[in-house]
Amino acid sequence: MKQQREPLVYLAPFQGITTYVFREVYTQYFGGVDKLFTAFFTGIQTEKSLRSHKQELAVTHHHGVPVIPQILSKDAREMLLFARICHDLGFEEINWNLGCPFPRVARKKRGSGLLPYPEDVQKILEELMPQIPVRLSVKCRLGYHSPEEIFALLPVFHSFPLSELIIHARLGVQMYKGQTDWGSFEKVLENSTLPVVYNGDVFSPGDFDAAESRFPSVNGWMLGRGLLADPFLPAAIKGERPPVSPETKIRRYVDELYYAYRKNFNDDLRALNRLKELWSYLSLSFDDPVRVFGKIKKTRSFDAYEDAVRFVFETYQWKGYGGKKLEN
Known part of the structure; x- marks a missing residue:
């Protein structure tokens, strides 16, 4: 059964591409996006650590579309500092990157490299969540080595009031290659008590229709490479016709x-x-x-x-x- 409400569409974070400049210009020319996720911040030891990235947090909205700052970390104190800075700047939500697949990140148990360690994720959230002044969403993969990792993590995620769980339906070791795993994602969707957002290989309205038919209860759709390739894609997903030229x-x-x-x-x-x-x-x-x-x-x-x-x-x-x- 089709969703009755208009689908929520998010801009995925892309290191080096979805910068302040891109977000500002993109939202000036194209509609259809409901949230804009920044590329990840890391190494936030003091407020001064963000000075070189000041522009990236200069606005909370681009042309009315909310910006969600993302942090890549395995340190609850660093995440809390980042959350407090973002809160003071007027942001209402931050996102925790548990999805970055690059080996240099994963080897340090950050990004998707933290997914095989649910006990560590639990400890971080236990320290962070009682004090965090903004909503926290999580962007992750189905696992780093195996989709079984996400099912070990679900009880951990369910223990905390996360705003959303955004899942790229691949493993970390896949990077961006190979097929998305719809079977495992479907099981996550069936077993999650949190709102779940789908991410992965939606390159056209036809791709979206196929995914929406398979996952009618999904909370939203995060677009990355498909949106960069075709900026009209979010509006097309929402049923808008392209311009004549x-x-x-x-x-x-x-x-x-x-x-x-x-x-x-x-x-x-x-x-x-x-x-x-x-x-x-x-x-x-x-x-x-x-x-x-x-x-x-x-x-x-x-x-x-x-x-x-x-x-x-x-x-x-x-x-x-x-x-x-x-x-x-």
Whole structure:
């Protein structure tokens, strides 16, 4: 049975991509997103630790859409400090990253590397939850090595008033490869007493329809690579029709991001690296993704980038709404 209410759609956190600049420009041009999750913060030992990231916590909402700061930590004291800072800045919720799959993180028992240790998760929450001044949601995977890990964790999560459990339906060792495990996710959904949000491989409205049919009781949907590839995706999921000339809006969006990143980096060429990261996904919604991204990737100056973008929009067709499947 279909959900009766409009689906909740969240922007997934992406290190180096879903920055303040991206969130501000994205929400200026596109609708359909209900929450914006920051990339993770870590190493928060004092309030001064956040000074270099001041812009990332500069606003609690982008064009009316709430921002959820995320922390990567295994230290309850660090998490509490972060929560208090966020509370003082006006945020009402933070998110705990138990999903990062990268080995350099997981080896330190952080991100998805903490999932095989439910006793440690229990101790952290026992210390944190009685004092935390904001809501806490958790983003995790089904496990690091095995989906059995999530079922050992559910009783722990159920012991605390978490606001949501956001689950990427893969294992940490998979990174972003292989199939999502719908069977294990379905069992989590059936056994969870907390609101559960689905994350993983929703690249088109068709993907969403298939997942929604399988998981009608899910609380929301977190979109990452699919949204980066096709910015219209959240609105499409909510039943909105694309504009008559979607490529015109995409071009304005791309240009706005370009100028915003140049300003943010004081015209340093590092701005191009951020834009290229985004284009590695955005190119997938054009009719020849390999050539589109190749054209952008080889640029080494702002002038060359501008010429490449002009060439892409003059030469290739924006397909959108479902692009190509993403393998990495």
